[in-house]
Amino acid sequence: MNLGKTVLITGASTGLGLAIARALMKTNYRVYLTARQSSLPRFEMHEVRESERVRIRPLDVTSLEQRNAIVAEAERDSGGIDILINNAGITYRAVVEHVAEDEWIAQMDVNFRSPMELIRLVLPRMRQKGAGRIITVSSVGGMMAMPTMAAYSASKFALEGAHESLWYEVRPWGIKVTLLQPGFIDSEGFQKVRYTPRSSRSEQELGDPYHQHYVNMAPFIARLMKSSRATPDSVARVVLKTMRRRNPPLRVPATFDAFAFSLLRRILPRSTYHWLLYKMLPKVAAWGPSPRRASLPSTIRQDD
Numbered sequence: 462m463n464l465g466k467t468v469l470i471t472g473a474s475t476g477l478g479l480a481i482a483r484a485l486m487k488t489n490y491r492v493y494l495t496a497r498q499s500s501l502p503r504f505e506m507h508e509v510r511e512s513e514r515v516r517i518r519p520l521d522v523t524s525l526e527q528r529n530a531i532v533a534e535a536e537r538d539s540g541g542i543d544i545l546i547n548n549a550g551i552t553y554r555a556v557v558e559h560v561a562e563d564e565w566i567a568q569m570d571v572n573f574r575s576p577m578e579l580i581r582l583v584l585p586r587m588r589q590k591g592a593g594r595i596i597t598v599s600s601v602g603g604m605m606a607m608p609t610m611a612a613y614s615a616s617k618f619a620l621e622g623a624h625e626s627l628w629y630e631v632r633p634w635g636i637k638v639t640l641l642q643p644g645f646i647d648s649e650g651f652q653k654v655r656y657t658p659r660s661s662r663s664e665q666e667l668g669d670p671y672h673q674h675y676v677n678m679a680p681f682i683a684r685l686m687k688s689s690r691a692t693p694d695s696v697a698r699v700v701l702k703t704m705r706r707r708n709p710p711l712r713v714p715a716t717f718d719a720f721a722f723s724l725l726r727r728i729l730p731r732s733t734y735h736w737l738l739y740k741m742l743p744k745v746a747a748w749g750p751s752p753r754r755a756s757l758p759s760t761i762r763q764d765d
């Protein structure tokens with residue numbers, strides 16, 4: 462069998478990762494499908510199995526030991542990773558005031574620090590070969606930030622900045638760097654959003670200053686996802702197409718809304734853009750202080 466290039470994908474046991482994994486299995490690439498140890502049984506559940514070309518390996522992206530092990534195995538057995546797909550990610554839902562220090566760190570650790578560390582591991586071999594591709598799943602949240610999504614957006618904005626630098630840095634070796642930007646996908650993804658203890662409490666408590674932010678944003682986002690025509694499979698097709706493009710651009714909007722938002726952001730003056738988006742927030746007039754609470758002197762507004 463003529464084995465093609467070697468691809469490694471993270472977080473491949475669910476959602477978009479699983480859809481990309483399935484699409485990769487129909488190619489002649491040699492593929493490393495990875496997921497956290499506890500999620501590996503999902504591959505069998507979805508009838509995704511090892512073969513001559515497909516290896517299933519544990520990889521918690523935050524684990525230095527597991528990152529080293531998988532990259533070493535690929536270098537030993539197939540000359541190294543030719544295409545790295547950073548897909549694994551987590552999402553916190555919380556306003557800035559409700560994200561504690563360890564939660565900022567956890568969000569950045571999975572979505573930003575770990576993919577950058579994987580990239581650092583695969584680059585030396587790619588430079589030696591004078592070829593390679595890095596495809597990292599960013600998000601519309603990496604070009605525009607929504608209320609209650611600060612930590613998530615911060616992690617994706619960080620990826621965007623780091624990959625922009627990387628694009629210039631590794632171009633002399635012919636290494637192609639792409640940020641894939643999906644918008645809303647009709648998937649389970651946002652059902653897995655994590656609440657912080659404070660954001661969870663605020664969503665439950667009617668009198669909490671940020672209560673309206675949560676009770677309006679959560680169903681708003683769920684509706685946008687449900688009504689989206691994009692699916693994990695349609696986004697996976699964009700990934701495969703990007704892998705095959707001779708000169709993929711740095712940023713690839715992967716859904717129609719991502720394309721529309723990037724266009725809006727480019728053509729509208731920034732202040733108009735932010736004003737428009739603020740006005741589009743669900744029931745935003747009811748957010749924040751009620752008229753009575755707002756008129757009280759700040760010293761007796763104890764909940765602020």
Ligand SMILES: NC(=O)c1ccc[n+]([C@@H]2O[C@H](COP(=O)([O-])OP(=O)(O)OC[C@H]3O[C@@H](n4cnc5c(N)ncnc54)[C@H](OP(=O)(O)O)[C@@H]3O)[C@@H](O)[C@H]2O)c1
Nearest residue numbers: 472475476477497500521522548549550600643645646650
């Ligand atoms: N769904 C959307 O609408 C949307 C929109 C824009 C961008 N994205 C991005 O698309 C990517 C995939 O998201 P999804 O929608 O497919 O969500 P998902 O189903 O929750 O998939 C996320 C994957 O990341 C894995 N993961 C989490 N922490 C990990 C860790 N420490 N090490 C290894 N894997 C880890 C999860 O594995 P476990 O099950 O083991 O936790 C899961 O397989 C993410 O980067 C996300 O930010 C999604």
